[in-house]
Amino acid sequence: MNNFSRKNHSEKNRKRRKKNEDSDFYSKDNISSRENNRFSMKSSKKHGIKNFNESDKVRTNLSSNRRKPLNKSKNEISTKSHYLNKELVNNKNFDDWIWGKHSVYEALISERAINRIWCTSEIFSSEKFYTLLKDLKLKGVLIEEVSWNRLSQLTFGASHQGAALQLASSKTISLEELIKFSKTNSTNPIILALDGITDPHNVGAIIRSAEAFNSKGIVIPQRRSAGLTGTVAKVAAGALEHLPVSRVVNLNRALAELKKNGFLIVGLSGNGKLSISNFHEKTPLVVVIGSEDKGISLLTQKKCDFLLKIPLKGKTSSLNASVAAAISLFHLTGN
Structure with missing residues (x-):
C-alpha cells in the first residue's frame, strides 16, 4: 500500500512538472512571438516610412521634372508671341x-x-x-x-x-458732283459701282481698267469695301489720279439716285439671263460688280434693270472681279 501510494505520488509530481514545463514552453513561445511581432511591426513601420519617403521623393522629382518643361514652354510662347507681335508691327505699314x-x-x-x-x-x-x-x-x-x-x-x-x-491716297467727291462731271464730258457715260469688294488689289485693278476704258467714275460704299489706301493706289498704277471716286453711305440709295438722273443700272452675274455680247443699249450706264464669293447682293440685284452674264466656255465657273470688270468694259465701250 505504501509502495502504491508512493508511486502515485511520484507520478502526480511528474505530471505536474510536465505541465509546468509545457506551460513555460508555451509562455516563452508567446513572449518570443510577441517580441517578433513587435519587431516586425517596428520594421514594417520603418520600411513604410522609408517607402513613403522614397515615393515622396519620386513624386517630387517627377513633379519638378514636369514643371520644368512647362515653364520652358511658357517662356518659349511668350518670346514667340513677343517676336510675332514685333514682326506684325514691322510688316504693317503705318505710313498713312x-x-x-x-x-x-x-x-x-x-x-x-x-x-x-x-x-x-x-x-x-x-x-x-x-x-x-x-x-x-x-x-x-x-x-x-x-x-x-x-x-x-x-x-x-x-x-x-x-x-x-x-x-486716303486720293480725295473722293460727292455723288452729285460725279453725275455732273460724267454728263458734261460724255453723252453715254459709264460708271462702275462696286458691291462688297473688300480686297484692295481687286479695287486697284478695277480702277486701272476703268480709267483705261474711259469710264467716268467709280462708286464705292462706306462699308464692305476697300478704301482708297496706298495698296489701291499702287495697284491702280496712277489711274487713281485721273478717275473720280465717290464714296457713298448706302449703295442702293446711290443707285436709285443715279436712276433718277437717267442712268440704266446693269449688274454682272453668273445667273444673268442676257449675255453681255447681246446687250446693245445706248444710254448712260452704271455697271455693278460684286465680290467673287458672294456676287451682287440680292437687294442690289433688285435695283438692277438688267443682269448680264459673261459667257464662259471652259470648266472654270467664275472670274476674278477685276477681270470681269475689264471684260464688261471692253464689250460695253465697243458698242
Missing part, C-alpha cells in the same frame, strides 16, 4: 496712319483725304470733334466708334489718346 487727338484734329481741319477714322465714344461726342466727324461721315468717310482697348490693338499699343485715322 495718324494717331493722337491733337494730330488727328489738325489732319481733319486741314481737309486732307481721309479713308477711315477710329475713335472712342468720348472723342466722338466731344465738342471739338463732333461737328467735324459728322460732316466727314456725310462725305463718305468711314467713322468707327471703338473701345480704348480695340484702338490699342489696331495701333499695336501706341499712345493714341482715343483717336486714329488712315489717310
Whole structure:
C-alpha cells in the first residue's frame, strides 16, 4: 500500500512538472512571438516610412521634372508671341496712319483725304470733334466708334489718346458732283459701282481698267469695301489720279439716285439671263460688280434693270472681279 501510494505520488509530481514545463514552453513561445511581432511591426513601420519617403521623393522629382518643361514652354510662347507681335508691327505699314487727338484734329481741319477714322465714344461726342466727324461721315468717310482697348490693338499699343485715322491716297467727291462731271464730258457715260469688294488689289485693278476704258467714275460704299489706301493706289498704277471716286453711305440709295438722273443700272452675274455680247443699249450706264464669293447682293440685284452674264466656255465657273470688270468694259465701250 505504501509502495502504491508512493508511486502515485511520484507520478502526480511528474505530471505536474510536465505541465509546468509545457506551460513555460508555451509562455516563452508567446513572449518570443510577441517580441517578433513587435519587431516586425517596428520594421514594417520603418520600411513604410522609408517607402513613403522614397515615393515622396519620386513624386517630387517627377513633379519638378514636369514643371520644368512647362515653364520652358511658357517662356518659349511668350518670346514667340513677343517676336510675332514685333514682326506684325514691322510688316504693317503705318505710313498713312495718324494717331493722337491733337494730330488727328489738325489732319481733319486741314481737309486732307481721309479713308477711315477710329475713335472712342468720348472723342466722338466731344465738342471739338463732333461737328467735324459728322460732316466727314456725310462725305463718305468711314467713322468707327471703338473701345480704348480695340484702338490699342489696331495701333499695336501706341499712345493714341482715343483717336486714329488712315489717310486716303486720293480725295473722293460727292455723288452729285460725279453725275455732273460724267454728263458734261460724255453723252453715254459709264460708271462702275462696286458691291462688297473688300480686297484692295481687286479695287486697284478695277480702277486701272476703268480709267483705261474711259469710264467716268467709280462708286464705292462706306462699308464692305476697300478704301482708297496706298495698296489701291499702287495697284491702280496712277489711274487713281485721273478717275473720280465717290464714296457713298448706302449703295442702293446711290443707285436709285443715279436712276433718277437717267442712268440704266446693269449688274454682272453668273445667273444673268442676257449675255453681255447681246446687250446693245445706248444710254448712260452704271455697271455693278460684286465680290467673287458672294456676287451682287440680292437687294442690289433688285435695283438692277438688267443682269448680264459673261459667257464662259471652259470648266472654270467664275472670274476674278477685276477681270470681269475689264471684260464688261471692253464689250460695253465697243458698242
